[in-house]
Amino acid sequence: MPESKDLWQTLLASGEIFATEEDYEHGYVREVRGDLEQYIAFQVAGETYGVSIGQIAEISKPMTTTEVPRTADFVLGIANVRGSVIPVIDAAARLGLSRRPRTRSSRVLIVRHEGELHGILIDSVVGVVPIAPEHLEEAPGAIGGTRGDFIQSLARYEDSLLIVLDLDVLLDPRDFLSVPAPVRAKA
Numbered sequence: 001m002p003e004s005k006d007l008w009q010t011l012l013a014s015g016e017i018f019a020t021e022e023d024y025e026h027g028y029v030r031e032v033r034g035d036l037e038q039y040i041a042f043q044v045a046g047e048t049y050g051v052s053i054g055q056i057a058e059i060s061k062p063m064t065t066t067e068v069p070r071t072a073d074f075v076l077g078i079a080n081v082r083g084s085v086i087p088v089i090d091a092a093a094r095l096g097l098s099r100r101p102r103t104r105s106s107r108v109l110i111v112r113h114e115g116e117l118h119g120i121l122i123d124s125v126v127g128v129v130p131i132a133p134e135h136l137e138e139a140p141g142a143i144g145g146t147r148g149d150f151i152q153s154l155a156r157y158e159d160s161l162l163i164v165l166d167l168d169v170l171l172d173p174r175d176f177l178s179v180p181a182p183v184r185a186k187a
Helices: 002-013 021-025 145-149
Strands: 037-044 047-052 056-060 075-081 084-090 107-113 116-122 124-131 151-157 160-165
Touching: 037 107, 037 116, 037 160, 075 116, 124 151
Parallel strands: 047 160, 084 116
Antiparallel strands: 037 047, 037 124, 056 107, 075 084, 107 116, 151 160
16 A cells, blocks of 8 residues: 555645545535636637636537628628527637638537627637636736737636637627728719
């Protein structure tokens, strides 16, 4: 049993506070934080983004979309998801990043926004990340321009940075239409 003794010594030496069987026998209750917000973390063009899990209706494999004329280049089109027609956008194009080809890991996040469903094509899902409110930071003022507008907040988790997206800006319907071509007067 030298291995278990070594493990126990390693745990003790780590300085972390942990409960033993004896602690639980004497009524120890593990404190669980109730204020942690859960985020779906996902990859787009090599960067990690997140959306509150409460905004996610489902995560789907990419579906067939029908192009819609005079829409912005980031709008892939519309898709039928269980009888509901929803707009589907390419997250990389919307964020001004380079588009990547679809892979087996590509997914569509179907999000609820202002009472409607929208699809967001992403490169891959990382997982669910719990984040404490005190670990959310405002985006620095130096992140300006178009991409900065999409950032709701930043959070550190493990050794990564999670960019929490602002769906109000990302899914602003005014941006979905391309500027119509000018009508020429007949001579």
